[in-house]
Amino acid sequence: MKFRTEIEREPLLQPIDCRDKVLFVGSCFSDHIGSWLESHWLNVLSNPWGVLFNPASIAQSLQRIQEIRKNGYSDLGSDNNEKKTAQTFELHEQNGTFYSFDHHGKWSGKNADELQQALVNLDKTVADFYNSTKHIFVTFGTSWVYERNGRTVANCHKFPANEFTRRSLSVEEIANMWSKVIECDIQNRSGSSGGSNDKHWIFTVSPIRHIKDSLHGNQLSKSTLLLAIDELQRRHPKQVEYLNVYELFNDELRDYRFYDSDMVHPSQTGVEAVRELVSESCFTPQLQQYMREAAPIVRALQHRPTDAESAEYKKFMDETFAKKEALLAKFMTP
DSSP, rough: OOOOOOOOOOOOOSSTTTOOOOEEEEEEHHHHHHHHHHHTTTTTEOOOOOOOSSHHHHHHHHHHHHHHHOOOOOOOOOTTSSSSOOOOOOOEEEETTETTSSSTTTTSSSOHHHHHHHHHHHHHHHHHHHHHHOOOEEEESSSSSEEETTTSSSSSSSGGGGGEEEEOHHHHHHHHHHHHHHHHHHHHTTTTOSSOOOEEEEEEEEOOOOOGGGHHHEEEEEEEEHHHHHHHHOTTTTEEEEEEEHHHIIIIIOOOOBBBSSSSSBBBHHHHHHHHHHHHBBBOOHHHHHHHHHHHHHHHTTTOSTTTTTTTHHHHHHHHHHHHHHHHHHHHHH
């Protein structure tokens, strides 16, 4: 007898391998998976702009990177006329702190010039990584957006509510803006030896419910995101794949033991179930084996000793680092 509804677990057509570079962008789920792989020494960049919940803000961030790739990059104040000057950001001050409406609140500061340069340098770093990235893992959190002067903001940063208008993106809006992002890379690569399918896009919908919108409102929002991704798959079948994390939580893991005390976020048991799905669906057999062998080494390095200066602990750490280097040589050497 079956006591739960099990979702389909089908491997991606383009799974992630040990040496692949992966960019994670979007809501907390992308951040979580990216940080997990980063802790196992994989070549990933996880949510460089901070957590971004809506499809429009994520798309705007990626379009800036694509613009840098197309027109080149120069530092602020550079007089190099051969390259386009890097985009500057509109900063806004509140209570002595400057913010960008294109970034999460972790990108803020007391000095506007320093923050401006940090944001420009951040995009340069992301652009450099993006150039050789094979997989881009995107998580949509909500179809609801806040707009200021007609432009979607990534975060309101607790500015007065009357400065923003709130609305829900349509399926067509999301599909159209993201088609432009995906097609930009196809066009950039169509004339090169690398072929037209340069980037592989893995889309997910965050399983975390936005209960402030009401449960019904949350369902409408998630449905919009799911339909938009389905349309992107139809338009770009060679570039776009979908990972059914949302269905895992809402159809298979229905018991509240998979949820934290807020009944919204996943518990540690739920986290492990999600990681298992990602591993089974997104990783090559070689990467799955690597993660199994890396896990005990990661746990060992996270161990907090009672006496960090003892000879016994230093020997333990030397042996653990040696195991790490052997593992990386085994799986990461071309």
